[in-house]
Amino acid sequence: HLTCAERGVYRDLLDLYYQTEAALPADIKTTARLACCGDALEMVEAILREFFIMSEDGWRNMRCDKEIQRIQEWMAKSVKGGKASAASRQKGKFKVVR
DSSP: OOOHHHHHHHHHHHHHHHHHTSOBOSSHHHHHHHTTOTTOHHHHHHHHHHHOEEETTEEEOHHHHHHHHHHHHHHHHHHHHHHHHHHHHHHTOOOOOO
């Protein structure tokens, strides 16, 4: 139901959200500027009110939060697995004694 311009603003806001992995600033002017939408304040406000929720720390999007959490958990598991793999390879190496 969004116009092309509104879809662009929405996507810019989502991009900013995923880049920062944090709630968007509560101040709409600041959010618009950070999302490179400073000339579309009314559109930014409309999109925020429709697709985001105002919280203590700013504008949140529950879907984004779930995706960010899923990715962070996957990355943590990958790092842990990589470290375990490196440690097991280290144990198998022979030390040269001179």
